[in-house]
Amino acid sequence: xxxxxxxxxxxxxxxxxxxxxxxxxxxAQTTPAPPSAAQPSVGAPPPPPVDxxxxxxxxxxxxxxxGKVDLGTGVRTAIAQIAAEELTVPFTSVEVIQGDTLLTPDxxxxxxxxxxQNGGTQxxxxxxxxxxxxxxxAAEKLGVPRTELTIHDGRIEAKGSGKGVTYAELVGxxxxxxxxxxxxxxxxxxxxxxxxxxxxxxxxxxKVTGRFMYMQDFKRxxxxxxxxIRPAGVKASLESFDDAAAKKIPGFLTxxxxxxxxxxxxxxxxxxxxxSRAVKAKWxxxxxxxxxxxxxxxxxxxxxxxxxxxxxxxxxAGPIKAAKKLxxxxxxxxxxxxxxxxxxxxxxxxxxxITVWTASQATHLLQRQLALMLGLKDAEVRCIYIDGSGxxxxxxxxxxxxxxxxIALEVKKPxxxxxxxxxxxxxxxxxxxxxxxxxxxxxxxxxxxxxxxEVFLPDRPAKISCALxxxxxxxxxxxxxSGHPGGVQQSLAIAYSVPNVKVxxxxxxxxxxxxxxxxxxxxxxxxxxxxxxxDECAAAAxxxxxxxxxxxxxxxxxxxxxxxxxxxxxxxxxxxGSARGxxxxxTGRGMSYVKxxxxxxxxxxxxxxxxxxxxxxxxxxxxxxAHDCGQIINPDGVRNQLEGxxxxxxxRVLFEQLTFDRSKVxxxxxxxxxxxxxxxxxxxxxxxxxxxxxxxxxxxxxxAAVVPAAIANAIYDATGARLRSVPxxxxxVLAALKG
Amino acid sequence: xxTTIAFRLNGKATRLRVDDPQMxxxxxxxxxxxxxxxxxxxxxxQCGACTVHVDGEAVRSCVTPVAAIKGRKVVTLExxxxxxxxxxxxxAFIDEQAVQCGYCINGMIMQAKAMLNANPHPTEDxxxxxxxxxxxxxxxxxxxxxxIQRASGGDAK
Numbered sequence: 074x075x076x077x078x079x080x081x082x083x084x085x086x087x088x089x090x091x092x093x094x095x096x097x098x099x100x101a102q103t104t105p106a107p108p109s110a111a112q113p114s115v116g117a118p119p120p121p122p123v124d125x126x127x128x129x130x131x132x133x134x135x136x137x138x139x140g141k142v143d144l145g146t147g148v149r150t151a152i153a154q155i156a157a158e159e160l161t162v163p164f165t166s167v168e169v170i171q172g173d174t175l176l177t178p179d180x181x182x183x184x185x186x187x188x189x190q191n192g193g194t195q196x197x198x199x200x201x202x203x204x205x206x207x208x209x210x211a212a213e214k215l216g217v218p219r220t221e222l223t224i225h226d227g228r229i230e231a232k233g234s235g236k237g238v239t240y241a242e243l244v245g246x247x248x249x250x251x252x253x254x255x256x257x258x259x260x261x262x263x264x265x266x267x268x269x270x271x272x273x274x275x276x277x278x279x280k281v282t283g284r285f286m287y288m289q290d291f292k293r294x295x296x297x298x299x300x301x302i303r304p305a306g307v308k309a310s311l312e313s314f315d316d317a318a319a320k321k322i323p324g325f326l327t328x329x330x331x332x333x334x335x336x337x338x339x340x341x342x343x344x345x346x347x348x349s350r351a352v353k354a355k356w357x358x359x360x361x362x363x364x365x366x367x368x369x370x371x372x373x374x375x376x377x378x379x380x381x382x383x384x385x386x387x388x389x390a391g392p393i394k395a396a397k398k399l400x401x402x403x404x405x406x407x408x409x410x411x412x413x414x415x416x417x418x419x420x421x422x423x424x425x426x427i428t429v430w431t432a433s434q435a436t437h438l439l440q441r442q443l444a445l446m447l448g449l450k451d452a453e454v455r456c457i458y459i460d461g462s463g464x465x466x467x468x469x470x471x472x473x474x475x476x477x478x479x480i481a482l483e484v485k486k487p488x489x490x491x492x493x494x495x496x497x498x499x500x501x502x503x504x505x506x507x508x509x510x511x512x513x514x515x516x517x518x519x520x521x522x523x524x525x526x527e528v529f530l531p532d533r534p535a536k537i538s539c540a541l542x543x544x545x546x547x548x549x550x551x552x553x554x555s556g557h558p559g560g561v562q563q564s565l566a567i568a569y570s571v572p573n574v575k576v577x578x579x580x581x582x583x584x585x586x587x588x589x590x591x592x593x594x595x596x597x598x599x600x601x602x603x604x605x606x607x608d609e610c611a612a613a614a615x616x617x618x619x620x621x622x623x624x625x626x627x628x629x630x631x632x633x634x635x636x637x638x639x640x641x642x643x644x645x646x647x648x649x650g651s652a653r654g655x656x657x658x659x660t661g662r663g664m665s666y667v668k669x670x671x672x673x674x675x676x677x678x679x680x681x682x683x684x685x686x687x688x689x690x691x692x693x694x695x696x697x698x699a700h701d702c703g704q705i706i707n708p709d710g711v712r713n714q715l716e717g718x719x720x721x722x723x724x725r726v727l728f729e730q731l732t733f734d735r736s737k738v739x740x741x742x743x744x745x746x747x748x749x750x751x752x753x754x755x756x757x758x759x760x761x762x763x764x765x766x767x768x769x770x771x772x773x774x775x776x777a778a779v780v781p782a783a784i785a786n787a788i789y790d791a792t793g794a795r796l797r798s799v800p801x802x803x804x805x806v807l808a809a810l811k812g
Numbered sequence: 813x814x815t816t817i818a819f820r821l822n823g824k825a826t827r828l829r830v831d832d833p834q835m836x837x838x839x840x841x842x843x844x845x846x847x848x849x850x851x852x853x854x855x856x857x858q859c860g861a862c863t864v865h866v867d868g869e870a871v872r873s874c875v876t877p878v879a880a881i882k883g884r885k886v887v888t889l890e891x892x893x894x895x896x897x898x899x900x901x902x903x904a905f906i907d908e909q910a911v912q913c914g915y916c917i918n919g920m921i922m923q924a925k926a927m928l929n930a931n932p933h934p935t936e937d938x939x940x941x942x943x944x945x946x947x948x949x950x951x952x953x954x955x956x957x958x959x960i961q962r963a964s965g966g967d968a969k
Contacts, residue, residue: 145913145950273909278895280914281905281921283849283888290848323814323831342843343835346855413853413861413949414915463913463950494854709909713955717912720951743858743947751940754953 088129088206088249090199126178126199126253127156129207133227133241135160135167140180141192142172143276144434145463146773147710148188150274154706155193158268159200159260162227162240172436172458182435184466184590185559186771189706190673193769201257210243262704262765269765271709276460288432288461288470289417293487296419297326298342299480300349301490302335303500304546306359306736307586311335313355319348328352329483334546336480342491360735362585369404372508376582378532384566387573389523395514397613403511403602405781405799407731408504408591409740411748414462415497416469420477421487427454431474432461439471442553443478446544465721466591467539469501475543495741502539502589503731505531505558509602519614520624523573526606528565528599531588532580533557539589558588561595563670564778567603569625585733592721593777596670601799604665604782609795617646618786619664630701631668634675634762638664638699641760642679647790657687660694661791665783669775675701675762676775678719680755680783684791686810689803693723693755693784698776700759703767711772716757718773722780724749730800819881821845822891833879838862840878841888849889849918853947860919860946864888870926889918892925901925904963905956912950919946924960933964 128136137156143149153167160167170176172183180192204224211229212219221232230237262269279285304311316328319337324344329336335354339345363371419430427449433439436456444451456474464470469492477490492500507530514523539558544551562578593600611621619639626632638644647662661684666677679697684690696719705711728747732740740746785796794809815833819826821841828840836855841847841864850873853861857875864873865887893899898906901921911917920943927934927942934942939960948956 145911145915147912271909273906274911276914277906277909277911278898280911280917281889281902282893282895282898283847283890283918284895285914286848287851287915289852290842341831341839343832343839347832411949412915413859413913413947414851415853460913462915465949491852494856494858713909713912713952716954717951720953721949722951724951742856743854748947748949749953750945750947751943751953751957754940754951754957757954 088203088244088251089125090127090203090253091125091250126196127203129203129240129244131241131244131246133162133166133239135162137167137169137196138177139169139171139192139196140177140437141188142183142434142436142458143460144183145460146188146714147274147707149276150272151189151706151710152193152196153275154267154272155197156200158265159197160204160227161224161260164267164272166227172433172456174436174440174454174456179437182438184434186669186674186774188771188773189769190771193706197259198255198257199253201259202251202254205254205257206251207240207243211238214238214243265765268706269704269708269763272707274710286459287414288430288459289414289491291419291430291459293419293421296487296489297338297340297484298345299336299338299477299488299490300345300493301476301496302337302349302352302354303496304333305356308361309333309356309359309736311354312357315353316351318351318353322347322351327484329480331479331547334479334543336476338480338484338488362733362735362737364735365733368506369508372506372529372581377579378534378582379580381562381578381580382575383562383578384574384576386571387523389525389573389575391573393514393523393573394516395522396517397515397519399513399515399609399613401511401606401609401795401797403509403605403797405507405598405601406729407506407586408725408729409498409731409746410465410468410501410591411746412462412464412468412497415492415494416473416501417461417489417491418470418474418477419487419489420474420481422478422481422485425453427478427481429454429456429474429478430459431456431470432459432464433470433474434464434467435471438553439474442471442541442551443475445553446475446541446549446551447478466504466594467502467589469497472500472542475541479543479547498741498746499738500542502587504591504594505584505586505588507595507598509598511602511606513606513610515610515614519616521569521571521610524567524571525575526565526602527577527579528562528602529579529581530561530595531558531584532582534582539587542587558590558594560670563599564596564667565599565603566671568628568631568668568671569607569622570627571625593774596774596778597722597781600665600667600778601781601785604667604779605785605795605797608663608782608786608789612648612789615648617648619644620646622666628668631666631675634677634699634701635666637760637762638677638679638697641699641758642697644679658683658685659791661787661789663783663786663788663790665779665786667775667778669770669778673770674772674775676779678776678779678783680780680787682784682787682791684788684806686792689806689810691727691784691788691801691806692753693727695756695758696780696783698757698759699762700772700776701762701764702770702772702775703764704769705761705763706769708761708763711761712759714772715759715776718776719757719780720749720754722777723753723755723784726781726784726799727753727801815879817878817882819883820885822887828878830878834877836874837864837876837878837881837886838873841873847888847890851915851918853915858947859916860923861916863919863922863946865922865926868926868929870923889921892921899925901928901960901963904959908955908959908962910952910955910959912952916946916948920948920956928960928964934960936961
């Protein structure tokens with residue numbers, strides 16, 4: 074690409090709001106920040122950082138430069154709403170450029186439900202800065218005090234006089250750079266006409282007609298197609314290969330080998346696929362994976378690098394008078410992202426520089442990983458985001474980009490790498506196996522007097538970073554300090570008032586597969602265990618589970634949410650499995666609650682389930698959700714996310730589990746890694762609590778956190794059996810019913 | 813052996829020369845004929861992202877050899893409508909905002925369209941059964957069902 078950032082801005086606009094990192098940091102302090110949450114832990118942005126957020130062109134068009142990208146969540150639309158609202162321009166005059174390392178600022182990886190909370194807040198401030206600057210210029214030009222000015226659709230008018238000037242006229246042909254003002258006054262939310270409204274998503278008409286271009290559709294002049302040939306074992310070595318048969322395939326170009334990285338290149342995609350099947354590769358025997366049938370025993374013997382106390386109150390080891398004691402262990406299987414479109418990337422190497430088109434949720438992090446892999450400077454690698462299939466975390470997009478780069482360096486042409494279904498299921502990084510131990514003591518009244526929980530999670534040594542698989546196979550450097558799942562210990566600390574509490578994370582030295590983040594990483598597993606165990610306590614006490622939580626909560630916002638949930642679901646007090654019937658198919662309802670990471674979005678859910686006691690099959694009939702994420706930017710966008718959270722997590726909880734032998738992943742397609750299908754999708758009822766004056770928190774993940782326990786608790790309500798191992802397969806349900 | 817295959821694509825007579833008549837139709841549509849509605853999802857006929865109509869029937873183009881469509885009528889998502897003039901079913905998906913990442917949506921619309929052609933007023937259960945072999949990962953199921961109900965004049969609850 075020859076386009077430079079300067080060139081782009083000169084062409085597209087002349088009022089640009091820039092920022093210094095200091096101004097962002099000072100603002101961050103005034104916004105309740107999610108703690109370590111999903112922020113990349115280390116890794117300063119490359120100097121000099123791209124520092125523009127918003128440009129207003131001489132034509133009045135607004136360009137927003139967003140480091141956060143739309144992963145199919147509707148964030149592009151929401152960001153445009155925020156900018157249009159704060160600038161007071163028509164929604165249609167805003168264009169959003171996303172995740173281009175040459176053009177957009179590094180706002181961190183698009184994860185952790187932070188796109189609106191952090192990314193959107195920064196863009197809102199940039200828009201407010203621009204509006205204030207334009208108001209100042211208009212006051213001068215019109216000779217009217219600023220207090221006498223109003224704005225309509227990008228035109229500033231003197232009240233009552235009809236005199237006015239448009240943003241476009243004010244910008245004119247001049248170039249004006251202004252620094253982001255962290256204290257710029259924000260519009261009163263009472264006057265909003267775009268934010269808080271269900272604005273239809275910008276991308277949907279194109280997506281339902283085949284007009285929308287996905288990463289997988291992107292083409293470059295002279296582009297060739299490649300497929301990677303995967304090792305027979307995760308860490309097997311390539312001993313030899315024979316590509317004689319591949320060479321006979323019309324369109325075949327070449328085989329690329331670099332260490333254990335092996336790929337074929339062809340003029341067209343089908344020839345590349347056929348060639349990848351025709352190459353005979355001989356791999357060393359490697360069988361270093363643990364026994365999948367004894368994964369939890371294996372996990373318990375892994376070396377613990379350190380113990381971290383996450384929450385402490387009173388003394389759980391002190392003298393506690395307990396009327397009842399409870400213990401439970403919960404486990405949560407390894408999951409794959411399961412993107413419907415396998416990962417894809419196009420790379421071009423030219424004049425010592427690399428350009429990659431990618432659906433990565435982390436173009437800036439990918440830029441650093443690729444530069445490190447190749448020994449280049451960050452600025453010599455440009456990553457450009459194009460929407461892909463939903464990824465729900467770090468799937469194979471980044472790895473496909475590395476594959477494409479490695480091959481492009483060899484063939485000197487633009488290279489498209491499309492992963493196969495087996496590549497995606499077998500080689501994307503995984504959500505690690507997670508194990509929890511719980512202990513509690515209840516007093517005479519059944520309320521908890523002590524609460525202890527321990528979680529076993531992969532630590533962050535270099536050997537389990539989210540390395541680029543292509544770099545690993547080629548023996549090239551790949552460890553970037555920020556390439557780790559962040560904040561997976563979050564949400565294990567509890568919001569409930571218990572006098573003696575100890576919550577501990579055991580950070581493990583090993584995990585079987587490259588550990589990655591999948592929607593609600595750690596928080597889902599932790600909330601599953603917490604909200605299952607509190608339900609076990611309520612049942613032991615013979616107290617209605619919703620009332621039990623209410624008694625333990627002090628937070629008025631949380632209590633209001635529980636009231637709204639009870640009303641929405643028409644909750645009736647239930648203790649000791651009030652729904653249990655005697656037939657083959659029994660029904661039950663369960664609930665679950667979280668204040669996400671203890672600092673943001675509140676969500677509570679009720680699940681209605683049906684359990685077939687003969688087959689062990691569980692069907693989730695309906696979910697009720699009460700949700701408070703503070704200010705809502707786009708209520709329909711939030712609803713869409715919440716529905717997705719429920720359905721996707723129901724799938725994970727009922728059906729999903731990675732399978733593997735001692736060498737490799739064996740669940741390589743949708744038959745061996747089944748996910749939920751239409752007949753099993755629950756209905757969803759939602760009560761959105763909108764608080765326009767509050768910080769806009771995220772909605773992409775928190776609801777997923779409460780789904781697993783709500784289902785487990787509903788199964789208990791229906792049957793009296795506790796499901797403490799995800800997924801809740803019919804076999805496990807039958808075993809629990811017998812148990 | 814290179815072969816020329818004649819068929820109708822979105823209403824137009826089309827001739828395509830291919831190196832390998834066993835190549836799946838999906839690659840012909842996407843790479844040789846400039847269409848991007850049908851999508852590669854699994855190459856195994858398991859997910860439905862590649863669905864097109866062949867003589868009015870929903871088929872998986874990733875496992876249909878291009879030779880098999882000789883003389884037949886193929887319709888893709890682009891053949892139903894455009895953003896400017898969407899088919900009523902496409903419009904219903906827009907109205908219900910029944911998309912998240914949208915990668916599966918081609919299959920949802922093509923599968924549902926074939927059903928509606930044969931059964932214009934399906935029940936919710938019939939819709940769910942019809943789409944049982946179409947996978948969505950974002951969890952847009954609830955909205956997709958509503959969109960199809962809307963297009964069929966049923967109650968979109």
